[in-house]
Amino acid sequence: MQETIVHTNIQAQFERDVRQGLTDFPKHLSSKYFYDKKGDSLFKKIMHMPEYYLTDCEFDILSRYKSEIGALFASDKQAFKLIELGAGDGKKTKILLKHFTEQGLPFKYQPIDISQNILNELEKSLAKELPKLKVVPKQGTYFEALKEISDENGTRKVILFLGSNIGNLLHDQAIEFLKSVNELMKGDDLFFLGCDLKKNPQTILDAYNDPAGITEAFNKNILARINAELGGNFDLDNFLHWEVYDPESGTAKSFLVSKKAQTVTIAKLDLEVSFSPWETIHTEISQKYDDATVKWLAEQSGMEVCEEFTDKNSFYKNYVLRT
Ligand code: AVJ
Numbered sequence: 001m002q003e004t005i006v007h008t009n010i011q012a013q014f015e016r017d018v019r020q021g022l023t024d025f026p027k028h029l030s031s032k033y034f035y036d037k038k039g040d041s042l043f044k045k046i047m048h049m050p051e052y053y054l055t056d057c058e059f060d061i062l063s064r065y066k067s068e069i070g071a072l073f074a075s076d077k078q079a080f081k082l083i084e085l086g087a088g089d090g091k092k093t094k095i096l097l098k099h100f101t102e103q104g105l106p107f108k109y110q111p112i113d114i115s116q117n118i119l120n121e122l123e124k125s126l127a128k129e130l131p132k133l134k135v136v137p138k139q140g141t142y143f144e145a146l147k148e149i150s151d152e153n154g155t156r157k158v159i160l161f162l163g164s165n166i167g168n169l170l171h172d173q174a175i176e177f178l179k180s181v182n183e184l185m186k187g188d189d190l191f192f193l194g195c196d197l198k199k200n201p202q203t204i205l206d207a208y209n210d211p212a213g214i215t216e217a218f219n220k221n222i223l224a225r226i227n228a229e230l231g232g233n234f235d236l237d238n239f240l241h242w243e244v245y246d247p248e249s250g251t252a253k254s255f256l257v258s259k260k261a262q263t264v265t266i267a268k269l270d271l272e273v274s275f276s277p278w279e280t281i282h283t284e285i286s287q288k289y290d291d292a293t294v295k296w297l298a299e300q301s302g303m304e305v306c307e308e309f310t311d312k313n314s315f316y317k318n319y320v321l322r323t
Helices: 010-023 037-048 053-073 093-102 116-129 142-148 171-184 201-207 214-230 291-300
Strands: 080-085 107-113 156-161 190-196 239-246 251-258 262-266 271-275 280-287 304-310 316-322
Touching (some): 010 271, 037 053, 037 116, 037 214, 053 093, 053 304, 053 316, 080 093, 093 116, 107 116, 156 171, 171 190, 171 291, 201 239, 214 239, 291 304, 291 316
Parallel strands (some): 080 156, 156 190
Antiparallel strands (some): 190 316, 239 251, 251 280, 262 271, 304 316
């Protein structure tokens, strides 16, 4: 059975955020709005691009260390609930789910995602591929979902947060988020966190700047969404996708840059937005980490790093945190 979260109207929130972001200076829009049906499918394409190394690295780590990870999650063969925040298509998680099922580990799987569309697809594919697995999907944002994750008569919890999704948060927001995770965790509950690491800056820029323009389309999808859902008249060709990476802070930032002076109307918001030539809309951050920063984030949130797994190039790491 599908559990549904009672949320403050998603559409109303979208309208408020768009109005706020496009009337602020400098302008900004949140990357959480990339993910409608089109955005989900563009992100799937990104994960298959040769330049987007993150997915392959995490896939390798999980494949290589699935036994060690299983032993950690099912300590003393105790039953546990595997909760995944931002489950997506579950491609990487399925490595673990399959291995854990084969090993007869006693667990239930609770994927949480903002996209109902993605959850439905995931549930369908799991029913086919792993029919014995108990799946309890939940739709909502991480924050909403976290508030509602119940403590089922003390069953151990293992929370997955893969794909360097934490990288969309500024450190302050990440700490706030990790604190709310920590509040849920007791005893030997675990938090399994995927983090993209600092590396050659060119490798990072290439991952967010593919020549085929898939990332560009993904970034611009937020404008397409404003057009479709809020009656906007953005001409996507009048904007440039621009990526920068600061190797000191480890922050990659995405922008949409207005190629000329232009005015856009958003009918549903009764709003006119003017752009100067080369004015920016900041849309996303993709933070890159190192051990010291992850240790610091964990400590700021009342947790500690107790284990880590990396790939052969040390491009990416999965950290295990406990309270
Ligand atoms: C899904 C947030 C991890 O920041 O790397 C991919 C999204 N943006 N290409 C990332 C994304 C541009 C991705 N995360």
